[in-house]
Amino acid sequence: MSGVVKTLSLRRLASAVARRAKGLATGGLASGLLRLAGLLYRNRPVPMGVVAQARRMAVAHDGLYPRNMTVMTTGLDLRDAHLAATFAESTFGEWSLAAEVVNFLEAFVRRTEPAYVLELGSGLSTACLAHVLAELPPGVHRRLVSIDQSSNFVARTRDLVDRVDVAVPVELHVRPLQPRPLHGAVASTYDLDDAFLTQLSTPSPPDLVLVDGPTGGGAGRFAALEALCPYLRDDTVVFMDDGLRDEEIGLARRSRTDSLLRVEGVYLLGKGLVIARTGRRRAA
Numbered sequence: 001m002s003g004v005v006k007t008l009s010l011r012r013l014a015s016a017v018a019r020r021a022k023g024l025a026t027g028g029l030a031s032g033l034l035r036l037a038g039l040l041y042r043n044r045p046v047p048m049g050v051v052a053q054a055r056r057m058a059v060a061h062d063g064l065y066p067r068n069m070t071v072m073t074t075g076l077d078l079r080d081a082h083l084a085a086t087f088a089e090s091t092f093g094e095w096s097l098a099a100e101v102v103n104f105l106e107a108f109v110r111r112t113e114p115a116y117v118l119e120l121g122s123g124l125s126t127a128c129l130a131h132v133l134a135e136l137p138p139g140v141h142r143r144l145v146s147i148d149q150s151s152n153f154v155a156r157t158r159d160l161v162d163r164v165d166v167a168v169p170v171e172l173h174v175r176p177l178q179p180r181p182l183h184g185a186v187a188s189t190y191d192l193d194d195a196f197l198t199q200l201s202t203p204s205p206p207d208l209v210l211v212d213g214p215t216g217g218g219a220g221r222f223a224a225l226e227a228l229c230p231y232l233r234d235d236t237v238v239f240m241d242d243g244l245r246d247e248e249i250g251l252a253r254r255s256r257t258d259s260l261l262r263v264e265g266v267y268l269l270g271k272g273l274v275i276a277r278t279g280r281r282r283a284a
């Protein structure tokens with residue numbers, strides 16, 4: 001009897017080892033495919049179809065999503081000298097955007113010069129964006145609005161913004177989470193009622209949107225975007241962090257041809273930065 005138990009245990013052990021080895025092999029293959037795509041697409045976003053193909057090859061849950069440790073750095077990795085000095089001892093890439101994502105957004109903002117940036121999910125990113133916006137050419141009224149679910153984090157963000165000492169007005173709003181339907185299910189997202197959204201888009205809507213909240217996964221973020229998109233101009237650029245997480249990949253694929261949001265792909269930076277544009281694709 002004990003011989004049978006021993007054989008069964010050995011078989012289970014062997015099959016667990018085989019599953020693990022397969023996971024590692026296919027996970028390695030998936031990351032390899034993604035790295036190759038990164039080389040091919042260089043400074044462009046990797047299309048969702050390629051990301052989804054790599055995802056199918058990764059067995060583990062969140063198989064493409066980098067572990068925190070692999071993207072965490074201090075603020076010394078920020079390219080902007082003032083931000084690097086101010087946040088030299090802060091950790092980027094754990095709860096906040098990775099430093100390389102901040103660097104990418106810094107370059108994007110300096111190139112496109114948006115007058116008004118809207119952010120979902122406040123923190124270090126808010127302070128960094130405020131500094132970069134304040135450095136854009138004068139003569140344009142600039143505005144940064146950031147929404148968070150928690151008054152504690154809004155208070156912390158206010159302290160971070162004060163440390164960079166910016167001239168651009170930074171409006172921080174606490175909007176607690178509440179249920180909102182999304183694709184036949186219910187997501188937990190910011191309380192974005194019509195009056196608040198009208199206030200956000202008056203006198204003119206944001207030129208750029210960064211989505212890095214709420215916490216709790218991609219559904220809350222997509223539900224927030226569903227509420228927000230009708231208030232945005234067509235072709236507004238929307239960036240969303242955590243683009244290599246399973247839930248975000250699934251929802252981004254689903255939204256690729258949405259009438260509200262066209263997902264273009266994922267920049268392989270930090271934990272994956274999704275780029276999307278509002279509105280329908282225009283006929284060529």
Ligand SMILES: C[S@@+](CC[C@H](N)C(=O)[O-])C[C@H]1O[C@@H](n2cnc3c(N)ncnc32)[C@H](O)[C@@H]1O
Pocket residue numbers: 095096097120121122123124125126148149150153212213214215
């Ligand atoms: C991904 S974080 C947003 C980070 C922000 N965009 C940044 O780059 O610093 C999303 C939300 O998590 C919450 N949060 C931030 N830091 C946290 C922490 N250390 N522990 C728990 N929740 C946190 C805040 O409410 C925040 O809006």
